[in-house]
Amino acid sequence: MAEPVIEVRDLVRKFGHRTVLNGITFTVEKGDTMIIMGGSGCGKSTLLRHIIGSLRPTSGSIKIFGRETATMTPDEMDKLRQRFGMNFQFGALxxxxxxxxxxxxxxxxxxxxxxxxxxxxxxxxxxxxxxxxxxxxxxxxxxxxxxxxxxxxxxxxxxPELLFSDEPTSGLDPIMTAVIDQLTLDLTRKLDMTAVVVTHDMTSAFRIGTKMIMLGAGKRAGTIIAFGTPDEVRNHPDPEVQQFIKGEPDGPVPLKLAPEDYIESLLGRERSKGVNY
Ligand SMILES: Nc1ncnc2c1ncn2[C@@H]1O[C@H](COP(=O)(O)OP(=O)(O)O)[C@@H](O)[C@H]1O
Ligand SMILES: [Mg+2]
Known part of the structure; x- marks a missing residue:
């Protein structure tokens, strides 16, 4: 089999005492659209920033086109980045x-x-x-x-040979999301690109992904809790994975408060101050 386009091995990243990525290992093969998914704040963007070399790992290895990037000089990294296309949430126009x-x-x-x-x-x-x-x-x-x-x-x-997108459809309505997804599919297929796309939109994820990884929360924060083809992930036995892809509020990842309870608690606080609604 050909060498993977991206090979991440035992990637650990700490910010201060917090371990945000904790032993991430996966590969992306040529032509794949790899989806990185998981809840808000689970480390998706941080993982992507390590792959494009804008953050350095605390430990572990990242190889792109077979070359180790964790130890590259900024000049070497810039040169490599000429082969990347980057479509970032905050890389605004x-x-x-x-x-x-x-x-x-x-x-x-x-x-x-x-x-x-x-x-x-x-x-x-x-x-x-x-x-x-x-x-x-x-x-x-x-x-x-x-x-x-x-x-x-x-x-x-x-x-570019490699396209990176961070939340390309966030804030868009379902129709515009479908348009962007179709574009991503067209681009990756027509231009024969390999892509890594971060999204928490499950419809998008299953529409464009050929492989997926899901990052965990709670005790499994910073680790991959599911990896595979869309079908494998859809049928994954892990209840946390199922909860996430079905968008259910109840499950192993508890919501601290349901939205109505939250509003009620805010109203209650106001009421206790003598404000009436
Ligand atoms: N430069 C940084 N310094 C400190 N903490 C960071 C930094 N970047 C990200 N984090 C923390 O890492 C966690 C994961 O963030 P992020 O990767 O942006 O999550 P996601 O993209 O999955 O929503 C968050 O708790 C965030 O506060
Ligand atoms: Mg993010």
Missing amino acids: LQSLTVGQNVALPLMENSNVDAGIIDLVVKMKLELVGLTGFENLKPAEISGGMRKRVGLARAVALD
Whole structure:
């Protein structure tokens, strides 16, 4: 079998005394779309940031295209990152630039391509995400779903071999989520990319993933509690996994308070101060 595109082994990351990643081991094969899922704050973004080399492991190994990145110099890492496309939750678009200029950014930073070629590539990428004719608008002049699509176009501007996305559909309605998912599928299939996508949206996860890992909570925080194909994860015997993929509020991960109880407790506090509702 060919060498994996990404190989993470015994990855441990501590922030102070807190161990956020605790012995993470998995591989991503060429052509896979690996989903990283799990509850809010379980370490998904932290794991992704280690893979792209913006955070260094406390211990463990991360190999990309067969090369160890945990010990790479910043220059070597930058060079490797030219083969990545990154579509990040907080890597927002630059508001002062147009849509077209935002998509052109990685091209201007990473290659000595002339302006005519850049224009052409920007047009092609915007067409790929269904935004032909929007290049001269500013991010503030288009919808949230369109901004997410621009982010995706920018991430694939250099035809990366590896695409990383952190919550590409968060805050979008189900229809726009389906549009972004379809785009991700098109891009990964048409351009033959390998992708790692962080999401807590289970519909999205099962729509685009070819492999999945789920990070645990509570006693199993920082560890992988499920790994496999979408079918394997869907049929996973672990009750915490089932609770998460079915979105059930009751289960091994207890909600401290149901939302109504929470509101009631807030109202109660106000009432005790003599405020009436
Ligand atoms: N740079 C950091 N310094 C300290 N704690 C951090 C840092 N980055 C993340 N964390 C902590 O690690 C945990 C996991 O965060 P994160 O990876 O963002 O979760 P997720 O993306 O799954 O919601 C959180 O408790 C967060 O506060
Ligand atoms: Mg996150």
